[in-house]
Amino acid sequence: MRTALTLLxxxxxxxxxxxxxxxxxxxxxxxxxxxxxRVDALYRSGGDDACTGGPRCLVLVEERLAxxxxxxxxxxxxxxxxxxxxxxxxxCAIALxxxxxxxxxxxxxxxxxALRELLRAYASEGDLxxxxxxxxFPDALLVRTCNWRRRGDVTLRQQRxxxxxxxxxxxxxxxxxxVAHRAxxxxxxxxGGWEHIYVQPRTALPTVHAVFADAIPxxxxxxxxxxxxxxxxxxxxxxDDGRCELFDCVGAAGTAPFFVAxxxxxxxxxxAPSDRRLPNPxxxxxxxxxxxxxxxxxxxxxxxxxxxxGSGLLDADGQxxxxxxxxxxxxxxxxxxxxxxxGFERRLxxxxxxxxxAFRTGSAPIAFRPASLAxxxxxxxxxxxxxxDAWLPAVPxxxxxxxxxxxxxxxxxxxxxxxxxxLRAHSDPWGSVFAKPDLDxxxxxxxxxxxxWTPRGDRLEPSLGxxxxxGKLDWHLLHTLWRNRRIAPEPCFYVHTGCHAITPxxxxxxxxxxxxxxxxxxxxxxxxxxxGLALVGxxxxxxxxxxxxxxxxxxxxxxxxxxxxxxxxxxxxATWSDVxxxxxxxxxxxxSVLGDATLRLARR
Numbered sequence: 045m046r047t048a049l050t051l052l053x054x055x056x057x058x059x060x061x062x063x064x065x066x067x068x069x070x071x072x073x074x075x076x077x078x079x080x081x082r083v084d085a086l087y088r089s090g091g092d093d094a095c096t097g098g099p100r101c102l103v104l105v106e107e108r109l110a111x112x113x114x115x116x117x118x119x120x121x122x123x124x125x126x127x128x129x130x131x132x133x134x135x136c137a138i139a140l141x142x143x144x145x146x147x148x149x150x151x152x153x154x155x156x157x158a159l160r161e162l163l164r165a166y167a168s169e170g171d172l173x174x175x176x177x178x179x180x181f182p183d184a185l186l187v188r189t190c191n192w193r194r195r196g197d198v199t200l201r202q203q204r205x206x207x208x209x210x211x212x213x214x215x216x217x218x219x220x221x222x223v224a225h226r227a228x229x230x231x232x233x234x235x236g237g238w239e240h241i242y243v244q245p246r247t248a249l250p251t252v253h254a255v256f257a258d259a260i261p262x263x264x265x266x267x268x269x270x271x272x273x274x275x276x277x278x279x280x281x282x283x284d285d286g287r288c289e290l291f292d293c294v295g296a297a298g299t300a301p302f303f304v305a306x307x308x309x310x311x312x313x314x315x316a317p318s319d320r321r322l323p324n325p326x327x328x329x330x331x332x333x334x335x336x337x338x339x340x341x342x343x344x345x346x347x348x349x350x351x352x353x354g355s356g357l358l359d360a361d362g363q364x365x366x367x368x369x370x371x372x373x374x375x376x377x378x379x380x381x382x383x384x385x386x387g388f389e390r391r392l393x394x395x396x397x398x399x400x401x402a403f404r405t406g407s408a409p410i411a412f413r414p415a416s417l418a419x420x421x422x423x424x425x426x427x428x429x430x431x432x433d434a435w436l437p438a439v440p441x442x443x444x445x446x447x448x449x450x451x452x453x454x455x456x457x458x459x460x461x462x463x464x465x466x467l468r469a470h471s472d473p474w475g476s477v478f479a480k481p482d483l484d485x486x487x488x489x490x491x492x493x494x495x496x497w498t499p500r501g502d503r504l505e506p507s508l509g510x511x512x513x514x515g516k517l518d519w520h521l522l523h524t525l526w527r528n529r530r531i532a533p534e535p536c537f538y539v540h541t542g543c544h545a546i547t548p549x550x551x552x553x554x555x556x557x558x559x560x561x562x563x564x565x566x567x568x569x570x571x572x573x574x575x576g577l578a579l580v581g582x583x584x585x586x587x588x589x590x591x592x593x594x595x596x597x598x599x600x601x602x603x604x605x606x607x608x609x610x611x612x613x614x615x616x617x618a619t620w621s622d623v624x625x626x627x628x629x630x631x632x633x634x635x636s637v638l639g640d641a642t643l644r645l646a647r648r
Contacts, residue, residue, distance in 0.1 A: 079155050086103075088137070096170070100170060102172065103175075104139075110141040116390055122393075123139055130642065160238070172330075174331055177333070180556065185552070190626045191218055191285075191308055223634060229327055251272065254304045264303070286309075286311055290303075323615070328612065334604060334640060340565045349381060375499045378504065400640055410536075414435055417468070419448060419469040451486050453478070459531065461534040464536065464537050464645065474516070493524075498511075518569070532575065535577050546567040567581045577643050580593070580607050586631055591613045592609040600646055
């Protein structure tokens with residue numbers, strides 16, 4: 045069933061407007077339950093000649109946001125305008141509304157593969173350039189297994205009677221790891237084998253640790269000690285690289301206890317045949333893919349929370365206020381005061397689409413300069429300055445903040461306009477860590493009340509004390525700065541090198557349609573509250589940044605072109621050691637784009 049549907053989608057020559065009906069009720073895996081409930085045409089812009097075999101862009105809109113629900117902002121005129129803008133640049137643009145059916149199992153990757161078949165069908169008819177996902181869409185989770193040669197301390201059979209600790213030894217670590225909680229290379233690589241490596245049910249994957257007496261031979265050899273184990277994942281794409289076979293040799297005269305056979309060149313099942321022939325075999329994007337999503341950002345105070353006098357968290361003017369709960373009724377947890385609000389979500393998306401149009405058509409004022417904000421990591425100002433000839437040489441001034449800045453310094457940085465910003469700090473899915481602030485000084489920089497509450501006795505007081513006392517630049521601070529208009533209004537691009545900068549919270553445990561999936565995600569908060577146009581970020585703990593990024597922008601490439609350039613550079617590395625060794629050679633997979641990947645620094 046799956047093969048027949050795929051061939052039907054890819055092989056039948058259809059007009060552009062006739063592709064989508066074949067994907068209504070699309071059952072990719074043939075289990076009787078469709079992954080795509082409905083796919084409907086919204087708009088098409090561009091002549092018949094342009095939309096038949098010519099270059100085109102797709103805008104995939106979450107069906108919920110394409111509806112005109114009573115009392116909610118109608119996004120359709122802005123979606124139509126985006127389609128017209130894309131057609132003016134690329135010849136043809138098509139908007140489709142997408143509906144995913146509810147599922148009783150965790151199968152986000154299955155939904156992603158169904159979307160990928162839709163993209164492949166359009167690409168089979170012409171030059172598909174990009175796909176923008178507007179709304180809340182499922183993510184692809186990547187798990188990678190590879191042979192990692194290390195030297196250091198290692199514990200085998202931990203917390204067992206036969207536990208052994210080895211110090212400063214060479215050892216092999218082959219342990220499956222979640223390397224990207226959001227990886228749009230799966231959608232962007234149309235000729236790879238991603239469908240063959242998807243695993244839906246909870247599955248135990250084997251692990252191997254092997255200790256060697258000396259350097260680990262290329263093809264393996266005798267081991268001093270070794271241990272097997274397993275780790276479990278669900279709903280993932282398993283990038284199984286290299287081969288490792290562990291043999292027990294106990295009892296064989298004159299032999300070591302274990303023998304390991306290794307083949308680092310095996311694997312790469314996700315790569316297209318042409319990609320496997322490259323010096324560093326990695327998948328490549330054929331199209332640009334990016335996400336415009338305010339689902340986890342659009343949170344408002346819960347109206348059901350009331351103090352002892354019946355007052356809510358917001359006053360009559362809609363501003364935060366102090367609420368007293370009484371001695372016998374402790375205040376609720378300050379972290380759980382918020383709930384999703386679709387009206388707010390649509391407002392944020394409308395703001396985004398307005399600034400996208402204004403920037404694309406040249407009507408938005410911009411501050412054409414780079415800016416860098418770094419804490420405990422080197423400045424990125426010089427790297428960003430390479431994105432435009434006019435910036436070389438560039439004088440940083442107040443645009444370059446580094447060392448140990450506090451959140452007050454960060455607030456001042458966001459108030460200074462710049463068109464290309466880089467943020468470099470130790471991060472997690474919710475935000476980035478800066479030096480602990482003087483909370484009174486920070487409050488004086490907010491320009492209005494804090495949109496967060498701190499418990500004090502039997503009261504909740506508007507304050508960033510609870511949320512930001514540790515120095516976290518997160519949703520709470522960005523929301524507050526946005527509400528109080530303390531962020532420069534000029535639109536901008538972001539390069540975020542912090543670990544997990546675009547990782548959706550809850551991605552390992554929850555399906556994408558869970559209420560808490562992606563809640564208060566840091567990169568998306570930057571996009572929506574800090575006037576972002578596009579943001580490139582990493583969905584893993586690692587140490588790299590996209591090579592060739594700024595240079596591609598300087599040559600007139602789009603933000604998505606600059607993202608794709610990293611894959612091309614990495615694939616042509618002379619040796620694997622040039623790209624982080626086997627553990628790092630597929631690090632480009634960790635990066636994806638939020639916002640509109642078709643935008644460029646040079647405006648129309």
